[in-house]
Amino acid sequence: MHVIDLTPRGYCHGVLNALAIVKKVIKNESYPRPIYVLGQIVHNQKITEAFKAHGVISLDAPGKTRMEMLESVDSGTVIFTAHGISDQVIEKAKEKGLTYMNATCRDVYKVHKAVKDKLQEGYTVIYIGHRNHPEPEAILAIDPNIYFVEDEKDALMLPIELKDEKIFVTNQTTLSMYDIDSVLKILESKYPGYLFDNEICNATTVRQDAVIKQEKVDLMLVVGDQKSSNSNKLAFVGEKHQQIPSKLIGGVEDIDLSWLKGITSVSVTSGASTPTVVTNEVIEFLKQYNENDPTTWDHQSHLDILDIL
Numbered sequence: 001m002h003v004i005d006l007t008p009r010g011y012c013h014g015v016l017n018a019l020a021i022v023k024k025v026i027k028n029e030s031y032p033r034p035i036y037v038l039g040q041i042v043h044n045q046k047i048t049e050a051f052k053a054h055g056v057i058s059l060d061a062p063g064k065t066r067m068e069m070l071e072s073v074d075s076g077t078v079i080f081t082a083h084g085i086s087d088q089v090i091e092k093a094k095e096k097g098l099t100y101m102n103a104t105c106r107d108v109y110k111v112h113k114a115v116k117d118k119l120q121e122g123y124t125v126i127y128i129g130h131r132n133h134p135e136p137e138a139i140l141a142i143d144p145n146i147y148f149v150e151d152e153k154d155a156l157m158l159p160i161e162l163k164d165e166k167i168f169v170t171n172q173t174t175l176s177m178y179d180i181d182s183v184l185k186i187l188e189s190k191y192p193g194y195l196f197d198n199e200i201c202n203a204t205t206v207r208q209d210a211v212i213k214q215e216k217v218d219l220m221l222v223v224g225d226q227k228s229s230n231s232n233k234l235a236f237v238g239e240k241h242q243q244i245p246s247k248l249i250g251g252v253e254d255i256d257l258s259w260l261k262g263i264t265s266v267s268v269t270s271g272a273s274t275p276t277v278v279t280n281e282v283i284e285f286l287k288q289y290n291e292n293d294p295t296t297w298d299h300q301s302h303l304d305i306l307d308i309l
C-alpha cells in the first residue's frame with residue numbers, strides 16, 4: 001500500500017499548552033485534589049482516558065453546560081479546557097473557593113477579545129459556529145444579544161432589521177472556509193457592509209491546506225475523535241472538496257478492512273488533538289498491509305494507555 005503521511009498534522013500549540021497544564025497539576029501536589037477537568041481537556045477520548053489513569057476526573061456530561069458541570073465540584077482543582085470558558089464560570093469557581101487553571105487556547109482568547117471589543121464599539125455580533133460545542137458556549141455567554149449561526153438556514157432566519165446596525169461577524173476557530181463561505185454570502189445579501197473577522201486558527205488552516213494540496217489518492221484516513229471539530233473538518237474537506245473518500249477514525253482499531261479492498265494508495269492526517277503515537281500506529285499498519293496476506297490484517301491497537309501522554 002502506498003501511504004502518504006500528510007504534514008503538518010498532530011498537536012497544535014493550544015493542545016500542547018492544555019496538556020502541559022494538566023500534567024503540571026498532576027505532578028505538583030500543592031494543587032488541591034481531586035483534579036477535575038470541566039469537559040474534555042481537548043477532544044480526544046484516548047487522552048481523557050490516559051489522564052483518568054492518573055486520577056484526573058473529566059466531567060464530560062453530554063448536554064450539560066460548563067456551569068452545570070461545575071455544580072458538582074465542591075473541592076479540589078478545576079481545569080478549564082482549551083475551548084475557552086465564560087467569565088461567569090470562572091467567577092463561580094472563585095465563589096466556590098476552588099483552585100482553578102485555565103487552559104484556554106490563545107487563539108480562542110483572541111476571539112473572545114474581538115467579540116468584547118466590538119460589542120463595546122456598538123456593533124451587533126453574529127457568531128458562526130457549531131451547536132453543542134464548548135467554544136461557542138463560552139462566546140455566547142459574553143452577551144445574550146450575540147446572534148448564533150450554524151448554517152445557511154440560521155443565516156436566513158436572522159432579522160432583516162439588523163441591516164441598519166453595525167454588524168460584526170466572526171467564527172469558531174476550527175471551522176473551514178467551506179462552511180463559512182455559504183453563510184457569508186447570505187449575510188452579504190442581508191447586511192451589505194458587515195465587518196468580517198475570520199478566526200479560523202492557523203493550525204486548522206494549515207492542516208486543511210495539506211488535505212487540499214495532496215495528490216489524488218484512493219482513500220484518506222483522518223485520525224481524530226468524533227467530537228473533534230477540526231478532525232471532522234479535515235474529513236469534510238477531503239470528501240466534499242477533494243472528492244477523496246475520507247474516513248474519521250479514532251485509531252488503528254477503527255479501520256474497516258473493506259475500505260482497503262482493491263485500493264493502492266491512502267493518505268493519513270490527524271486532528272490537532274490526536275496523539276502522534278496513535279497516528280503512527282495507523283501509518284505503520286497501512287504500510288505493511290497486504291490485501292492478499294492475512295498475516296498483515298491484524299489492526300488491534302497495541303498502545304498502552306500511558307503511552308498516549
Ligand code: SF4
Nearest residue numbers: 012014105173201203
Ligand atoms: S485547533 Fe486552533 S484554536 Fe483549537 S486549540 Fe489548536 S490552535 Fe487553538
